[in-house]
Amino acid sequence: xxxxxxxxxxxxxxxxLHYFITEEGYNPIVIHGSQNExxxxxxxxxxxxxxxxxxxxxxxxxxxxxxxxxxxxxxxIKKKTLSFKMNALSIFIDxxxxxxxxxxxxxHCIIVKNDQDIIKNSKLKExxxxxxxxxxxxxxxxxxxxxxxxxxxxxxxxxxxxxxxxFKLKKPYVTYILMALCFLVFFLMYSIGxxxxxxxxxxxxGAMHSQLVKMGQVYRLITAAFVHIGVIHLAFxxxxxxxxxxxxxxxxxxxxxxxxxxxxAITGSLLSMAFNPNAISAGxxxxxxxxxxxxxxxGYHYRVYLGNVMQSRIIPILLLNLFIGFAVTxxxxxxxxxxxxxxxxxxxxxxxxxxxxxxxxxxGIILSILTLLFLLYIAFIYVN
Numbered sequence: 242x243x244x245x246x247x248x249x250x251x252x253x254x255x256x257x258l259h260y261f262i263t264e265e266g267y268n269p270i271v272i273h274g275s276q277n278e279x280x281x282x283x284x285x286x287x288x289x290x291x292x293x294x295x296x297x298x299x300x301x302x303x304x305x306x307x308x309x310x311x312x313x314x315x316x317x318i319k320k321k322t323l324s325f326k327m328n329a330l331s332i333f334i335d336x337x338x339x340x341x342x343x344x345x346x347x348x349h350c351i352i353v354k355n356d357q358d359i360i361k362n363s364k365l366k367e368x369x370x371x372x373x374x375x376x377x378x379x380x381x382x383x384x385x386x387x388x389x390x391x392x393x394x395x396x397x398x399x400x401x402x403x404x405x406x407x408f409k410l411k412k413p414y415v416t417y418i419l420m421a422l423c424f425l426v427f428f429l430m431y432s433i434g435x436x437x438x439x440x441x442x443x444x445x446x447g448a449m450h451s452q453l454v455k456m457g458q459v460y461r462l463i464t465a466a467f468v469h470i471g472v473i474h475l476a477f478x479x480x481x482x483x484x485x486x487x488x489x490x491x492x493x494x495x496x497x498x499x500x501x502x503x504x505x506a507i508t509g510s511l512l513s514m515a516f517n518p519n520a521i522s523a524g525x526x527x528x529x530x531x532x533x534x535x536x537x538x539x540g541y542h543y544r545v546y547l548g549n550v551m552q553s554r555i556i557p558i559l560l561l562n563l564f565i566g567f568a569v570t571x572x573x574x575x576x577x578x579x580x581x582x583x584x585x586x587x588x589x590x591x592x593x594x595x596x597x598x599x600x601x602x603x604x605g606i607i608l609s610i611l612t613l614l615f616l617l618y619i620a621f622i623y624v625n
Contacts, residue, residue: 249355250295250334250335250354252356252385253334253353253354253355253356253359254279254293254295254334255385255386255389256356256359256376256378256389257293257332257359258279258281258293258389258393259389259392259393260369260372260375260376261281261291262281262393262396263392263393263396264371264375265283265286265369266283266285266286267281267282267283267286267291268281268282268283268400268545269281270282270290270318272314275314276296277294277295277296278292278293278294278295278296279292279293279295280292280314281293282318282545284322284324284544284545285596287328287368288328288329288330288349288368289324289327289328289329290315290318290327290328290329290330291329291330291332292311292329292330292331292332293332293334294307294331294332294333294334294335295334295335296335297335297336297337298333298335298336298337298340299337300337300340301340301341304336304340304342308331308345308348308350311329311331311348312345312348315327315329315347315348321544322544322545323541323544324544326347327347328347328348328349329347329348329349330348330349330351330368331348331349331350331351332351332352332353333350333351333352333353334352334353334354335354336352349364351364351365356376359372359376360372360373360376403595406594407491407492407543407594407595408491408492409491410487410488410491411490411491413486413487413490413491414490414495415486415490415495415498415499415502416482416483416486416487416490416498419467419482419486419502419525420479420482420483420486422467423467423469423475423478423479423482423525424475424479426446426447426467426468426469427468427469427475429446430442430443430446430468434446437468437469437470437471437474437475438470438471440521443468443470443521443523444521446464446468447460447461447464447465447467447468448461448464448465448468448521448522448523449461449462449465449510449513449514449520449521449522449523450520450521450522451514451515451517451518451519451620452518452519454514454620455621461510462506462507462510462511462514463503463506463507463510465506465510465522465523465524466506466509466510466524466525466527466528467525468523468524469523469524469525470523470524474524478524478525478526478529479525481529481532482525482528482529482532485529485532485533485536486498486502486532488536489501489532489535489536489539492539492593492594493535493539493588493591493593493594494594497591500587500591501531501532501535501584501587501588501591502528502531502532503528504531504583504584504586504587504609505527505528505530505531505532505534505535505580505581505583505584505587506525506527506528506531506580506583507583507613508527508531508579508580508582508583508586508612508613508616509526509527509528509530509531509575509576509577509578509579509580509583510522510527510576510579511579511613511616511617511619511620512575512576512578512579512616512620513527513573513575513576513579514620515575515616515619515620515623516575517573517575520573522573522576524573524576526573526576526577526580527573527576527577527579527580527583528580529580530559530576530577530578530580530581530584531580531581531583531584531587532584533559533581533584534580534581534582534583534584534585534588535584535585535587535588537559537585538584538585538588538589538593539588539593542593542596542597543593543596559581579616582612583609583612586605586608586609586612587605587609588605589601589602589604589605589608589609590602590605590606590608590609591605592605
C-alpha cells in the first residue's frame, strides 16, 4: 500500500489555507475555468480577496496575463457583492527567479516558496500578526493533511450552523400582530366610524397631522402607521409587510425587528410632518420602506449569499417605489424617505448577527439618535 506523499509546495499551500479559513474567517470561492489557483473571500477583512497561485509562472508576459485575468475576476466579484473597492492579496508559490513581481493599486502580490518566506514576510506580519504563531505544526505528511482537513471541515460545519440559524425561516409572530392591528383599526373605522376616507375618522383613529402632534399628541407619530385609507392602500401595505416581515423577523429576531419597524415609522412620520404640515397622512408605508432599508443593510452584510437577489429584486423594487412616489400625486414620499433612512440606521444600531461588531453598532446608535434629534428639530422648531 503506497503512502501519500506531500511535497513542500503543497504543504505550504495547505498551511496557508488552514490559517486563512480557520483563523481569519475566509471562505473558498468557486471560479469557473480557473486552474492551479485558489480563491478565498472575506468581505470584512483588510484583504477582501486572497488568491493563491500554485501554477508555475515562466516569464513576465505570463505574469502580466495572470494579473489581467485576476483583475477581471475581481471586477466580477465586486459587481456581484456590490463592493466599491476590493483589496486583494495574490500569493505566488512557483515563480521563475528572473521575474519581477509588481503590485497594482488594489492587488498586492507576494511570492512565497516555503514556510519561512511566509513567516518572514513583512506585509503578511503587518496584516496578519497571528500568522507566524499559527504556522507551527507538529504533524507531518498524511497526519498534517488529516489535521488540516478536519479543522477546515469543522469550521465549515460551524459556518453552516450559523447560516442555518440566520436564514431558516421562523414564525413571524410580530409581523402577524402588526398586520392584525392594521386590519382591526381598518375594521373599526367602518364599524364605529364613518369609514377610512373620512378625515375626522382618520384623525380619531390616530392619523398624522402636524398641528395635532405639536399640540402634544405625539403618539400619532406611531399610530399613523396602523391607519389606512381605502382597501387598496391597506392590501398593498399588508402584502408588503408580510413579504418583508417574514424575512426580516427571522434575520433580526422579533424584538430587534419590532424596534426597526417602530423607529422607521417614527422617522417617516417626522419627515412627513416637516414637509406636509397641513395634510392628514396615514399608512404603514414609511415603516415598510424602513424594512426595505433594513433588508438592504442586511443584504449588504450577507452579499456573498444575497448579492444577485439584491441586484435583481431588492434594489429595483426600492427604486421603482421611490419613482412612483415622486411621479404619482397623493403619495407621501417624505414618509417613504424618512422611513428608509430610519430602517438603515436602526438596523445598524441593532446589528446583523455574526457580522456587526460593537464599533459598528455604537456608530449606528449615535447616528440614529442624531438623526432623530435632527428630524425632531425640523419638524417641531424649524418648520412653523
